[in-house]
Amino acid sequence: MDFDFLKETVLLLLSGVPLLLQLSFFSIAAGALFAVLLALMRLSGNPVLDHAARSYVFVFRGTPLLVQIFLIYYGLGQFPEIRQSFLWPFLREPYWCALLALTLNTAAYSSEIIRGGILSVPFGQIEAARACGMSRGLIFRRIIVPQGLIVALPAYGNEIILMTRSTALASTITLMEVTGIASKLISETFRAVEVFICAGAIYLILNFAISRAIALVERRLSPQFHAPALAAAVPERA
Amino acid sequence: MKLMHLCAAALVASLSLVTGASAQPKDWANIKIATEGAYKPWNFTDASGKLIGFEVDLAEDLCKRMKAKCEIVAQAFDGVIPALNAGKFDAIMAGMNITDKRKEAIAFTTPYGRTPSTFAVLKSNALAKLPDDGKVYSLMPDGLAAAEKSINEIKPLLKGKVIGVQTSTAQANFLEKYFKDVIDIRQYKTTEQHDLDLAAGRVDGVFASISYLKGVVEEPKNKDMTLAGPRYGGGPLGFGVAVGLRKGDPELLAKFDAAVNAAVADGTVKTLSTKWFGFDITPQH
Amino acid sequence: MADYVELMGFGPKGWGLLMAQATLMTIAVSATAFALGSALGALVAWARIEGNRPLRIAADAYVTVLRGIPDLLVIYLLYFGGSQALTALAHLVGAKGFVGVNAFAAGAIAVGIISGAYQSEVFRGAFAAIARGELEAARSVGMSRPLLFRRIIVPQALRFAIPGLGNVWQLALKESALISVVGLTEILRQAQVGAGSTRQPFEFFITAAALYLVLSTISGLGFQRAEALGMRGVRRS
Numbered sequence: 196m197d198f199d200f201l202k203e204t205v206l207l208l209l210s211g212v213p214l215l216l217q218l219s220f221f222s223i224a225a226g227a228l229f230a231v232l233l234a235l236m237r238l239s240g241n242p243v244l245d246h247a248a249r250s251y252v253f254v255f256r257g258t259p260l261l262v263q264i265f266l267i268y269y270g271l272g273q274f275p276e277i278r279q280s281f282l283w284p285f286l287r288e289p290y291w292c293a294l295l296a297l298t299l300n301t302a303a304y305s306s307e308i309i310r311g312g313i314l315s316v317p318f319g320q321i322e323a324a325r326a327c328g329m330s331r332g333l334i335f336r337r338i339i340v341p342q343g344l345i346v347a348l349p350a351y352g353n354e355i356i357l358m359t360r361s362t363a364l365a366s367t368i369t370l371m372e373v374t375g376i377a378s379k380l381i382s383e384t385f386r387a388v389e390v391f392i393c394a395g396a397i398y399l400i401l402n403f404a405i406s407r408a409i410a411l412v413e414r415r416l417s418p419q420f421h422a423p424a425l426a427a428a429v430p431e432r433a
Numbered sequence: 434m435k436l437m438h439l440c441a442a443a444l445v446a447s448l449s450l451v452t453g454a455s456a457q458p459k460d461w462a463n464i465k466i467a468t469e470g471a472y473k474p475w476n477f478t479d480a481s482g483k484l485i486g487f488e489v490d491l492a493e494d495l496c497k498r499m500k501a502k503c504e505i506v507a508q509a510f511d512g513v514i515p516a517l518n519a520g521k522f523d524a525i526m527a528g529m530n531i532t533d534k535r536k537e538a539i540a541f542t543t544p545y546g547r548t549p550s551t552f553a554v555l556k557s558n559a560l561a562k563l564p565d566d567g568k569v570y571s572l573m574p575d576g577l578a579a580a581e582k583s584i585n586e587i588k589p590l591l592k593g594k595v596i597g598v599q600t601s602t603a604q605a606n607f608l609e610k611y612f613k614d615v616i617d618i619r620q621y622k623t624t625e626q627h628d629l630d631l632a633a634g635r636v637d638g639v640f641a642s643i644s645y646l647k648g649v650v651e652e653p654k655n656k657d658m659t660l661a662g663p664r665y666g667g668g669p670l671g672f673g674v675a676v677g678l679r680k681g682d683p684e685l686l687a688k689f690d691a692a693v694n695a696a697v698a699d700g701t702v703k704t705l706s707t708k709w710f711g712f713d714i715t716p717q718h
Numbered sequence: 719m720a721d722y723v724e725l726m727g728f729g730p731k732g733w734g735l736l737m738a739q740a741t742l743m744t745i746a747v748s749a750t751a752f753a754l755g756s757a758l759g760a761l762v763a764w765a766r767i768e769g770n771r772p773l774r775i776a777a778d779a780y781v782t783v784l785r786g787i788p789d790l791l792v793i794y795l796l797y798f799g800g801s802q803a804l805t806a807l808a809h810l811v812g813a814k815g816f817v818g819v820n821a822f823a824a825g826a827i828a829v830g831i832i833s834g835a836y837q838s839e840v841f842r843g844a845f846a847a848i849a850r851g852e853l854e855a856a857r858s859v860g861m862s863r864p865l866l867f868r869r870i871i872v873p874q875a876l877r878f879a880i881p882g883l884g885n886v887w888q889l890a891l892k893e894s895a896l897i898s899v900v901g902l903t904e905i906l907r908q909a910q911v912g913a914g915s916t917r918q919p920f921e922f923f924i925t926a927a928a929l930y931l932v933l934s935t936i937s938g939l940g941f942q943r944a945e946a947l948g949m950r951g952v953r954r955s
Contacts, residue, residue, distance in 0.1 A: 257888075258931060261895045261896060262895055262906060262909075270919045272635060272919070278634060287634070289619075360787070363791065369619040374790055379600060379620060381794060382511040382512070382601035385518075387515070394787075398786060509901035512798055515798050515799075625915070629917070
């Protein structure tokens with residue numbers, strides 16, 4: 196075990212972590228917003244909106260993320276109309292292309308998760324809320340979101356971890372996040388196994404931290420399922 | 434545990450079937466040569482998927498001289514050296530320059546081609562007006578001073594520009610060594626990817642060997658591209674393109690060396706290179 | 719539109735034949751990976767259910783690690799470092815010489831190993847769905863372990879596993895696109911070659927996307943049919 200090499204490698208790889216975190220965070224956030232829109236479109240009852248959302252989800256879940264990235268990065272760059280439009284300063288940069296592709300992709304998967312969460316709320320509660328005269332917005336905010344969130348959280352947590360892994364694909368369009376730096380190091384030093392171990396460790400630690408954070412959020416959001424330890428603290432009566 | 438052993442053995446056995454790797458007979462009657470297949474006109478694939486190019490023709494010629502039967506296979510450039518050392522094939526002919534770094538991992542024959550490297554840019558880009566257009570500078574000890582003067586001259590003109598280069602090449606090393614602090618170096622897996630981005634205007638220029646770029650700018654679809662700036666060779670850019678071989682195969686090295694020297698001496702290399710590049714790439718000793 | 723048809727057609731200038739061959743390659747590498755993943759997944763699921771503690775820890779580690787690191791890294795490891803690793807493994811079982819890894823093998827094994835992690839979860843869930851009573855009854859009648867496995871566990875677990883396996887197959891199909899970065903000429907790599915050669919990346923990548931959609935739709939229908947077949951005779955509650 197060449198510890199000097201390992202140490203050097205880890206330091207080099209860590210310089211890619213900020214980019215990785217940026218890509219994950221912004222794509223998940225933007226993707227979540229878009230996903231809510233898609234879920235609402237599917238639940239709206241309007242056949243046109245429903246169909247449009249379903250087609251979007253079908254296409255983005257049925258094709259590999261790498262194809263989507265290449266399509267946006269290389270494909271869109273082909274058209275002079277796009278190169279001369281106001282979009283070009285963004286689409287010219289691999290960072291924005293990667294962000295766009297990741298966002299569109301996660302939105303498709305997340306919309307199904309969110310839809311599942313919304314549908315899980317027992318219909319009786321919605322009926323009762325309507326009977327009380329609650330407006331649709333209020334029902335959504337007070338009844339659906341709190342309960343639907345708890346149901347959706349495990350699956351959504353999974354999606355967050357998957358997204359953090361998927362940022363590695365940004366390395367194929369010249370972005371130097373952790374995997375990009377790792378692949379460059381492997382081809383420079385020919386020591387694939389050591390570089391892999393370092394890069395893999397970084398991702399695992401990151402994922403561990405994220406899973407812990409999500410588990411914490413789950414516990415905080417569902418106090419009714421985790422009985423406090425008061426029973427043990429109450430002294431036995433004689 | 435016996436089950437595990439059985440499974441592992443079965444897996445390994447099936448893999449050997451898949452790859453057909455085995456201990457090489459020392460007479461070298463059969464040689465497997467790897468090339469990239471995506472570096473026109475050194476080596477590329479035609480519409481039917483067949484490997485063609487200068488090195489494919491040269492390989493056939495060399496094998497005839499060595500009285501050996503050769504099989505040419507394609508391999509992604511950034512994995513070619515580890516694969517050679519692992520025994521996947523016996524030789525590399527992939528437009529690969531001799532560099533000190535590579536000499537640490539593998540052995541090289543005498544070179545069969547030597548061309549400098551330069552920038553290719555869009556005619557509309559400011560970089561098209563780089564000075565010293567076409568002048569060749571050597572980074573070998575005797576010409577290093579002049580070369581470094583030229584580099585320092587063009588550095589301010591390149592400041593803030595985005596330059597594309599193929600990853601794990603001598604050209605990438607050169608840019609990292611001399612221009613790392615002034616330009617944004619984008620590393621691409623293949624040359625076709627950086628050409629696409631040059632056409633789209635994502636990079637201000639690409640840096641590659643003249644042998645490759647000349648063919649690129651001459652293609653009708655690339656009429657907006659032109660070569661620009663000075664040309665550099667030697668030093669980190671390598672001492673010429675040669676056949677790459679494992680360090681533990683001295684007999685094969687001797688055979689290839691003899692064949693390459695013969696091909697250079699009787700003008701075969703000149704003929705083939707004029708056919709594929711339009712100019713002679715034989716190294717001038 | 720006519721240009722596109724000519725580009726992708728089977729005429730002299732068309733890339734249709736090459737794309738079709740690439741599609742076959744995608745199916746081949748995905749199927750190989752999936753099969754490998756099934757074998758691995760079954761082994762790992764068994765280790766997690768019936769294994770002793772060290773085995774269970776190893777199996778858990780395998781699943782956690784492979785679901786936590788990017789697939790691209792696993793593919794790079796196996797492609798660049800695979801020769802080292804596999805040669806070492808080969809020496810362990812007494813084989814000699816070098817074991818080379820070409821792009822197909824590296825890709826199939828990499829995707830197979832990743833798929834195995836997901837499939838082990840599916841098999842674990844499927845096993846858990848079998849009624850405990852049946853297993854107890856079988857044991858009390860004196861069935862041997864292999865017979866129990868063959869006649870009770872496998873048929874039912876497979877049936878419960880089909881929806882999950884359908885998902886994992888779709889995953890394998892999409893992951894095969896990653897193998898293009900190590901040069902295997904499957905759909906995405908062929909599209910890249912075409913894009914670079916003709917300067918029309920949009921047409922090529924749209925075609926690639928369409929091909930994947932077709933493959934994924936057909937697979938989806940196939941698995942739906944398999945599920946229906948599996949649920950024959952089962953009374954829905």
